[in-house]
Amino acid sequence: xAYDLKDVIVNKPSRFTEGHRMCAGCxxxxxARMVMRALKPExxxxxxGATGCMEVSxxxxxxxxxxxxxxHTAFECAGATCAGAEAAYKSLKKQGKLPEGKxxxxxxFGGDGxxxxxxxxxxxxxMERGHDMVYVCYDNGAYMNTGIQRSSATPRFADTTxxxxxxxxxxxxxxxKDLAKIMVGHHIPYVAxxxxxxxxxxxxxxSEKALYxxxxxxxxxxAPCPRGWGYPxxxxxxxxxxxxxxxxxxxxxxxxxxYKITYKPVKKLPIExxxxxxxxxxxxxxxxxxxxxxxxxKEVDSRWQELLDLEEITNR
Amino acid sequence: xxxxxRLSGNEATAIAMKQINPDVVAAFPITPSxxxxxxxxxxxxxxxVDTEFVAVESEHSAMSATIGAEAAGARAMTATSANGxxxxxxxIYIASSLRLPIVMALVNRAVSGPLNIHxxxxxxxxxxxxxxxxxxxxxxxxxxxxxxxxxxxxxxxDVQLPVMICQDGFITSHSIENIQLESDEEVKNFVGKYEPExxxxxxxxxxxxxxxxxQTYLFEHKAQQAEAMKNAKKVIKEVAEDFEKWTGRKYExxxxxxxxxxxxxxxxxxxxxxxAKAVIDRLRENGVKAxxxxxxxxxxxxxxxxxxxxxxxxxVAVLDKADSLNGAGGALFEDITSAMYVNKKQVPMINYVYxxxxxxxxxxxxxSVFADLTEIAQSGNIGNPYRYLGLRKEEN
Numbered sequence: 258x259a260y261d262l263k264d265v266i267v268n269k270p271s272r273f274t275e276g277h278r279m280c281a282g283c284x285x286x287x288x289a290r291m292v293m294r295a296l297k298p299e300x301x302x303x304x305x306g307a308t309g310c311m312e313v314s315x316x317x318x319x320x321x322x323x324x325x326x327x328x329h330t331a332f333e334c335a336g337a338t339c340a341g342a343e344a345a346y347k348s349l350k351k352q353g354k355l356p357e358g359k360x361x362x363x364x365x366f367g368g369d370g371x372x373x374x375x376x377x378x379x380x381x382x383x384m385e386r387g388h389d390m391v392y393v394c395y396d397n398g399a400y401m402n403t404g405i406q407r408s409s410a411t412p413r414f415a416d417t418t419x420x421x422x423x424x425x426x427x428x429x430x431x432x433x434k435d436l437a438k439i440m441v442g443h444h445i446p447y448v449a450x451x452x453x454x455x456x457x458x459x460x461x462x463x464s465e466k467a468l469y470x471x472x473x474x475x476x477x478x479x480a481p482c483p484r485g486w487g488y489p490x491x492x493x494x495x496x497x498x499x500x501x502x503x504x505x506x507x508x509x510x511x512x513x514x515x516y517k518i519t520y521k522p523v524k525k526l527p528i529e530x531x532x533x534x535x536x537x538x539x540x541x542x543x544x545x546x547x548x549x550x551x552x553x554x555k556e557v558d559s560r561w562q563e564l565l566d567l568e569e570i571t572n573r
Numbered sequence: 574x575x576x577x578x579r580l581s582g583n584e585a586t587a588i589a590m591k592q593i594n595p596d597v598v599a600a601f602p603i604t605p606s607x608x609x610x611x612x613x614x615x616x617x618x619x620x621x622v623d624t625e626f627v628a629v630e631s632e633h634s635a636m637s638a639t640i641g642a643e644a645a646g647a648r649a650m651t652a653t654s655a656n657g658x659x660x661x662x663x664x665i666y667i668a669s670s671l672r673l674p675i676v677m678a679l680v681n682r683a684v685s686g687p688l689n690i691h692x693x694x695x696x697x698x699x700x701x702x703x704x705x706x707x708x709x710x711x712x713x714x715x716x717x718x719x720x721x722x723x724x725x726x727x728x729x730x731d732v733q734l735p736v737m738i739c740q741d742g743f744i745t746s747h748s749i750e751n752i753q754l755e756s757d758e759e760v761k762n763f764v765g766k767y768e769p770e771x772x773x774x775x776x777x778x779x780x781x782x783x784x785x786x787x788q789t790y791l792f793e794h795k796a797q798q799a800e801a802m803k804n805a806k807k808v809i810k811e812v813a814e815d816f817e818k819w820t821g822r823k824y825e826x827x828x829x830x831x832x833x834x835x836x837x838x839x840x841x842x843x844x845x846x847x848x849a850k851a852v853i854d855r856l857r858e859n860g861v862k863a864x865x866x867x868x869x870x871x872x873x874x875x876x877x878x879x880x881x882x883x884x885x886x887x888x889v890a891v892l893d894k895a896d897s898l899n900g901a902g903g904a905l906f907e908d909i910t911s912a913m914y915v916n917k918k919q920v921p922m923i924n925y926v927y928x929x930x931x932x933x934x935x936x937x938x939x940x941s942v943f944a945d946l947t948e949i950a951q952s953g954n955i956g957n958p959y960r961y962l963g964l965r966k967e968e969n
Contacts, residue, residue: 301776303645318784326773328644329783330637330667337634340627341599341641341649342773348596348625348647349774359776379637382630 262456269294272302277322278314282490284480284497285311285395287453288460289366292393292476293325295464301325301361303346305339307371308332310402310482311395333375336383336392339365343388362468363390368480369410370400373436384443384473391467394436395480405485409434412505413556414549415537417485422540427549432556440475441511447474449510451519452497459508459519466510479506487536496534503531504561509568516568525561528554575753575820582713582745585752586652586678586738587612589720591622592760595676596647596767599627599638601657604690605742606680609652632657636664643673644782646772648724650675654742655682655696662700668735669704669798671782674727674767675735677705678720681843681894682742683930691931692742694842694894697871698904704798706736706805707872709842711828714752715869716740718822721755724764725812731804739871741844743931755820763819802873809870826875828867829882831857835864837946838883840909841892842868845927845934852939863943874908880916883909887950888921890942892962896926902959921949927962938962 272293279286289311296302302325306312312329315322330338343363349355365383367376372394380392399417400406407420413432416422420429437450447470449463460478467474481488481496488496500506501520505528508520529550532538541549580588587609590598598617600610610626617626627642629635635651642649653661658679668675683689684696697707706726710716716738723736740746755763771780786794806826813824830850832838839849846867856863866882868875883889891910893903901907906924913920925942928934942962949955 301774301779303773305641313785316781316784318786318790321781321784323781324779326775326779327781328641328773330640330671331663334633334637334664337629337637338641340629340634341597341638341643342645343641344597344599344625344627344638345642345645345647345649346774348623348642349645351625352596352623354596355774356776361774361776378630379634382634385630386627 260458260462262458265294265461269298272296272324273315274322274324276320278317279310280483280490282483282488282493283310284397284453284482284493287493288393288395288478288480291453291457291460292364292464295461295468296362301359303328303339303342303361303363305329305335305342305365307335307365307367307376308402309368309371311366311368313402332371334379335365335367335371335376336379339363339390339392340383340386340388343390363388364468365390365392367392367394368401369394369396369398370408373410373434374408381443384440384445384475387472389472391474391476393476393478395478397480397482397485399482399485401482401485410436414541414553416540417537427540427546435560437475437477441514444514445473445475446470447510447512450477450506451508452479452500452506453494454497454501463510485537487539488534492534499526499531499534502526503528503557505531505557507561507564509564515571516564518564518568528557575755578752578754579749580713580752581608581747581749582716582740583608583680583747584612585713585717586720586740588754589717590650591616592757593648593650593720593724593764594622594761595624595650597625597627597639597642597649598651599629599635599642599649600651600653601629601632601635603632603654603657605682605746606652606654606657606678608746609678609680632660633664636661636668639675640664640668640671640673643675644671644773646769646774648767650677652678652680654680655684658696658700659684665700665703665705667783670794672733672798672801673735674724674733676720676723676727677735677737679737679739680742680746681739689930692744693929693931697737697739698895698897701872701904704734704802705872706734706802706809708736708738709869709871710738710740710745711844711846711867712745713748713750716745717752717754718816718820718824721760721763722812722816722824724767726805726808728767729808732801732808734798734801734805739843744844753820759819763816805873806875824869826870826878827882828869830865830867832864832866832882834862836862836887837889837943837950838864838866838886839890839892839939839942840866840868840905842871842894842905845892845894848934848936849939852936852943856943861943861947868905874912876908876912877916879909880912880918883913883920884918886920888946890923890925890946892925892927892942894928896929900959921953921955923949923955923958923960925960925962932963934963
């Protein structure tokens with residue numbers, strides 16, 4: 258059946274409830290809600306959360322925003338924690354200790370800090386061992402929970418509290434890590450990069466595929482942060498759209514090693530369109546700093562071209 | 574019917590785990606506990622257990638996966654040593670705070686640095702305040718027996734705490750000794766089925782585990798953990814009584830070896846107790862009233878009971894196989910002197926830090942301790958209470 262947002266919202270009540278304490282204009286709860294909606298209504302889920310904004314804002318004792326089972330242990334080990342629960346499921350199922358005909362799906366959520374950086378080893382281990390689970394990284398490009406410190410997902414030149422745009426050093430000097438490709442290097446059945454755009458079709462369908470592909474799957478989802486990025490809260494969806502239309506955040510999936518770009522903007526917008534509305538890039542627009550925008554554009558262009566090439570090569 | 578065998582401490586532990594047949598084992602190799610997951614994965618490969626074996630990429634993930642599995646509703650186990658435990662440290666606290674009855678074999682080894690793979694108790698001492706029940710084992714038999722009792726203790730509704738079964742790296746983990754094994758069927762009956770009340774995989778009652786627990790609640794939750802640790806004393810005793818009825822082997826909070834009529838005594842844990850017993854036997858032949866108190870249950874700490882057991886002595890030496898590096902004695906010494914003070918028992922007491930990094934502990938060394946104690950008992954003069962045993966003298 259073709260994707261229909263109205264149909265999804267009416268027929269699949271949110272499994273991530275209101276009352277959580279994420280900021281207005283934050284991209285992460287939108288992601289969590291859509292990923293959880295992609296579950297079949299009859300399926301149970303065990304969700305593991307890495308320490309981070311989403312965890313501390315959705316599960317404050319004695320309240321939880323998760324209607325499925327949820328576990329948080331620590332910052333760097335959502336991958337291993339989720340893997341352990343999945344191993345328990347496999348074992349108990351095999352021994353006939355769980356009710357017949359009831360499926361449980363395993364989902365881990367981590368921010369970029371908990372995924373690209375401190376949790377990378379745990380994630381890599383879980384993916385390599387082939388646990389039947391989906392790891393969702395909600396990438397807001399910095400350690401937002403502790404107050405906007407740079408991570409390896411922070412884009413080059415961004416002003417963060419540990420890569421401040423100063424008089425000598427103009428923000429973060431290193432380019433961002435390409436985590437989705439590192440996950441492709443694990444040769445797992447499904448890897449995708451997505452974001453919440455227009456009618457959420459891309460995010461929903463990739464979540465569904467990730468959940469119902471047997472074996473490990475990884476979703477890298479852009480999740481803008483109004484506090485860290487410096488945009489008006491009501492502009493969340495605009496920022497997401499600009500990330501896709503400038504090809505800063507390409508939407509693609511890799512199924513069994515074959516790349517497929519799922520969104521090719523009719524008109525690829527210049528990167529300024531994405532950078533200008535965000536305070537973290539403000540210094541790039543000062544006279545004399547034009548080189549920074551040029552370099553940023555070059556980086557985006559070369560990564561986009563690389564992706565186009567990969568799509569061609571892997572589908573030959 | 575017991576089965577006579579000859580096994581190393583690691584083999585005995587692995588066989589206990591096979592008989593327990595846990596749902597999940599997640600472990601990472603580290604000397605000297607490596608053999609445990611190694612033997613166990615063979616049982617898995619040969620279909621001798623129902624366990625899902627998770628060959629994780631680090632000890633941090635070993636404990637994280639064990640937590641995930643136990644919270645999901647499985648009986649989950651792991652094994653480690655030294656730096657492996659250090660890497661788990663964060664998760665060790667989380668396991669106990671989530672009240673998960675995980676059971677772990679800890680094969681004691683010196684924590685780096687510098688790197689040393691041999692036995693002391695610095696790994697265990699590093700987690701002594703982490704909310705785990707800690708049982709120590711003198712030999713392979715005790716490592717096996719403690720392991721068979723562990724789940725009954727951990728999973729008891731008044732306890733629900735993780736349990737660590739300690740034994741000395743190489744000294745007992747790799748030494749082959751005689752052992753009495755129990756039959757698979759009897760172990761299965763003794764250990765019983767694990768039926769958790771709340772667990773992640775129960776779709777009829779979804780639960781949330783491991784919240785952000787702020788000022789309004791954390792204090793009470795910690796007090797509940799402490800209460801469970803107090804409850805554990807009673808449960809450990811009851812389980813040991815059942816175990817004795819079954820096997821005839823008796824276990825208490827600590828073993829008193831020729832202690833009741835002793836005038837001088839040493840206190841220690843794990844394999845050194847065997848050496849001390851040999852020395853005591855010889856001293857007794859020569860009319861020296863020497864005795865031993867071997868601590869089995871280190872957490873919860875049997876403070877009152879130990880104070881009572883040591884109260885009639887003329888001098889006591891506490892042997893610590895880990896240095897707290899604080900200039901004021903090892904951890905066991907601190908616990909025991911504190912127990913004596915609180916229970917108003919006054920006995921001259923000295924501390925020896927010994928056996929660090931696998932330094933051999935000889936009968937001669939233990940004899941020298943008893944000689945020191947004889948002198949203290951006669952003179953009443955303690956001198957320096959903080960001593961070393963087996964440390965090379967500085968050469969000029």
